[in-house]
Amino acid sequence: xxxxxxxxxxxxxxxxxxxxxxxxxxxxxxxxxxxxxxxxxxxxxxxxxxxxxxxxxxxxxxxxxxxxxxxxxxxxxxxxxxxxxxxxxxxxxxxxxxxxxxxxxxxxxxxxxxxxxxxxxxxxxxxxxxxxxxxxxxxxxxxxxxxxxxxxxxxxxxxxxxxxxxxxxxxxxxxxxxxxxxxxxxxxxxxxxxxxxxxxxxxxxxxxxxxxxxxxxxxxxxxxxxxxxxxxxxxxxxxxxxxxxxxxxxxxxxxxxxxxxxxxxxxxxxxxxxxxxxxxxxxxxxxxxxxxxxxxxxxxxxxxxxxxxxxxxxxxxxxxxxxxxxxxxxxxxxxxxxxxxxxxxxxxxxxxxxxxxxxxxxxxxxxxxxxxxxxxxxxxxxxxxxxxxxxxxxxxxxxxxxxxxxxxxxxxxxxxxxxxxxxxxxxxxxxxxxxxxxxxx
Amino acid sequence: xxxxxxxxxxxxxxxxxxxxxxxxxxxxxxxxxxxxxxxxxxxxxxxxxxxxxxxxxxxxxxxxxxxxxxxxxxxxxxxxxxxxxxxxxxxxxxxxxxxxxxxxxxxxxxxxxxxxxxxxxxxxxxxxxxxxxxxxxxxxxxxxxxxxxxxxxxxxxxxxxxxxxxxxxxxxxxxxxxxxxxxxxxxxxxxxxxxxxxxxxxxxxxxxxxxxxxxxxxxxxxxxxxxxxxxxxxxxxxxxxxxxxxxxxxxxxxxxx
Numbered sequence: 001x002x003x004x005x006x007x008x009x010x011x012x013x014x015x016x017x018x019x020x021x022x023x024x025x026x027x028x029x030x031x032x033x034x035x036x037x038x039x040x041x042x043x044x045x046x047x048x049x050x051x052x053x054x055x056x057x058x059x060x061x062x063x064x065x066x067x068x069x070x071x072x073x074x075x076x077x078x079x080x081x082x083x084x085x086x087x088x089x090x091x092x093x094x095x096x097x098x099x100x101x102x103x104x105x106x107x108x109x110x111x112x113x114x115x116x117x118x119x120x121x122x123x124x125x126x127x128x129x130x131x132x133x134x135x136x137x138x139x140x141x142x143x144x145x146x147x148x149x150x151x152x153x154x155x156x157x158x159x160x161x162x163x164x165x166x167x168x169x170x171x172x173x174x175x176x177x178x179x180x181x182x183x184x185x186x187x188x189x190x191x192x193x194x195x196x197x198x199x200x201x202x203x204x205x206x207x208x209x210x211x212x213x214x215x216x217x218x219x220x221x222x223x224x225x226x227x228x229x230x231x232x233x234x235x236x237x238x239x240x241x242x243x244x245x246x247x248x249x250x251x252x253x254x255x256x257x258x259x260x261x262x263x264x265x266x267x268x269x270x271x272x273x274x275x276x277x278x279x280x281x282x283x284x285x286x287x288x289x290x291x292x293x294x295x296x297x298x299x300x301x302x303x304x305x306x307x308x309x310x311x312x313x314x315x316x317x318x319x320x321x322x323x324x325x326x327x328x329x330x331x332x333x334x335x336x337x338x339x340x341x342x343x344x345x346x347x348x349x350x351x352x353x354x355x356x357x358x359x360x361x362x363x364x365x366x367x368x369x370x371x372x373x374x375x376x377x378x379x380x381x382x383x384x385x386x387x388x389x390x391x392x393x394x395x396x397x398x399x400x401x402x403x404x405x406x407x408x409x410x411x412x413x414x415x416x417x418x419x420x421x422x423x424x425x426x427x428x429x430x431x432x433x434x435x436x437x438x439x440x441x
Numbered sequence: 442x443x444x445x446x447x448x449x450x451x452x453x454x455x456x457x458x459x460x461x462x463x464x465x466x467x468x469x470x471x472x473x474x475x476x477x478x479x480x481x482x483x484x485x486x487x488x489x490x491x492x493x494x495x496x497x498x499x500x501x502x503x504x505x506x507x508x509x510x511x512x513x514x515x516x517x518x519x520x521x522x523x524x525x526x527x528x529x530x531x532x533x534x535x536x537x538x539x540x541x542x543x544x545x546x547x548x549x550x551x552x553x554x555x556x557x558x559x560x561x562x563x564x565x566x567x568x569x570x571x572x573x574x575x576x577x578x579x580x581x582x583x584x585x586x587x588x589x590x591x592x593x594x595x596x597x598x599x600x601x602x603x604x605x606x607x608x609x610x611x612x613x614x615x616x617x618x619x620x621x622x623x624x625x626x627x628x629x630x631x632x633x634x635x636x637x638x639x640x641x642x643x644x645x646x647x648x649x650x651x652x653x654x655x656x657x658x659x660x661x662x663x664x665x666x667x668x669x670x671x672x673x674x675x676x677x678x679x680x681x682x683x684x685x686x687x688x689x690x691x692x693x694x695x696x697x698x
Contacts, residue, residue, distance in 0.1 A: 201506070248619035275574075
């Protein structure tokens with residue numbers, strides 16, 4: 001796509017409004033900081049930022065494509081070259097880890113406000129890129145952009161309350177929620193809140209419906225396969241897992257396990273603390289497991305699957321054109337291949353033609369022995385081993401059955417990141433591969 | 442007498458509302474107990490339990506969106522016929538011919554929003570540890586409702602019958618082909634044979650059950666339409682009722698003891 005000039009004229013009006021909105025937002029914030037929280041220094045900072053946004057808005061609306069504020073080409077190229085599934089996954093992991101460890105710093109209102117403005121500014125500048133905005137502005141993808149900002153906001157909201165509560169609990173004080181203990185009447189205090197919420201949601205939905213048309217493509221045709229063919233956005237995390245696993249596991253077994261694991265959660269979490277208020281310190285283990293599953297294995301995969309996977313499910317940088325001709329070399333090997341051929345320098349065990357079923361099954365088992373032994377160690381030996389080492393306290397409190405369910409669910413959850421790492425490091429395709437019964441793992 | 446007073450003391454008004462206007466403390470309590478729509482609520486609640494910073498209001502918003510989807514969905518059913526001949530053209534007409542043509546937009550964006558608010562509601566319930574005793578089972582019902590929300594969205598995705606629709610459903614439902622033992626490309630399906638005849642074929646496996654055919658076609662459209670408009674909403678409505686009832690029975694909204 002090189003029709004940049006025309007595209008920029010189309011998007012300029014939107015960006016003008018967008019930056020104007022940012023300017024107004026920060027002007028209001030500046031007034032609040034000045035009058036309400038008495039922070040004139042910060043008020044000045046956000047006033048200046050607001051003016052800068054106004055300048056960007058006028059540049060966008062100037063009517064000349066060259067003036068529309070955008071990221072420099074070199075920066076976009078750099079991002080495209082650097083980005084890939086490995087860096088994306090490691091990067092988001094590192095980012096979430098840093099946010100978690102230094103949460104006391106990041107929840108401060110001024111820090112959070114700075115980050116929000118940073119996100120919105122980068123978003124605006126990126127929108128001036130044709131490839132970026134063609135994917136982000138796709139009608140059905142807009143909710144995911146909303147989801148990212150909503151999740152950031154609500155995680156901040158929850159974490160800032162948890163940080164306060166954790167500090168209070170350390171000092172022997174009850175959590176903040178305990179302070180608003182007096183009872184109020186539901187009419188009017190709750191029913192009016194509900195009414196206002198309903199009005200607000202209706203207004204929001206109406207505006208969304210008026211300004212963004214629902215997508216309608218060409219009539220369905222079972223002979224014209226679009227490239228890429230994607231599931232609805234909320235299932236794209238599962239579709240992304242298909243890179244690493246066969247459909248039986250990524251599309252059937254793992255989702256079932258997710259549902260089962262979520263249902264089992266209240267029966268596995270034996271920690272009585274942290275019931276009815278925000279806290280992290282009191283329930284760090286369950287908190288980290290949930291956040292890992294939700295953010296790492298669900299949300300980031302959805303974002304990856306929606307915005308960064310193009311034709312043939314190849315990875316594309318955020319500013320890269322989705323060319324259907326991009327070729328990615330796949331050079332992956334199965335574990336038996338690695339073990340028998342590469343390591344032992346022998347051919348794969350093959351049963352001679354016409355041998356009995358038993359011999360054939362035995363040969364398959366021999367061929368797959370390395371993978372089967374590894375899986376056996378992982379799922380059968382590891383849980384008891386963990387029970388007497390790092391999970392000793394858990395085992396003592398949970399009992400055999402609950403402990404086994406929990407440890408197996410966790411180990412199965414970890415199969416995804418482990419398979420990712422094995423794919424990236426040693427090009428492993430399957431640990432066990434028995435095409436004779438369509439079983440590849 | 443002021444006009445408002447006349448209305449409020451009329452026989453019709455008093456026959457509809459079983460209580461006077463909730464203007465004083467007594468009647469604010471009475472209204473919660475005697476009004477059908479309000480009796481879902483308790484009469485009084487801890488201040489903490491209605492703080493937006495605590496609740497995020499996401500469960501309520503999700504339910505409201507469910508109602509929006511029901512109303513817009515019924516209206517859409519007036520216009521839409523789930524057949525290969527009409528499905529796409531009806532959606533096209535809905536956009537180009539119908540006045541105030543944002544009905545489908547309201548329905549579609551409401552559906553996306555509902556998926557998101559369900560996740561956020563669940564996220565809040567997790568972060569406040571509200572699934573802990575005595576609320577374990579209500580969390581389980583919530584997980585089923587989450588699943589139903591996704592299935593509602595998924596089955597609705599097919600109905601416009603455009604390229605986006607059938608290929609998204611094709612990609613999604615192809616997974617069922619790989620169901621262990623019950624999918625004809627799934628591991629172990631070779632094991633289900635009787636007298637050398639394969640029981641699991643592309644005409645009898647899990648995917649066929651889902652689609653009603655070997656590929657996404659008219660049978661699928663009909664099947665998804667019925668699931669989307671009748672079966673799943675009914676199931677969801679029942680579970681919603683239990684979900685709300687359990688909130689009350691399990692001690693109301695959670696809070697520190």
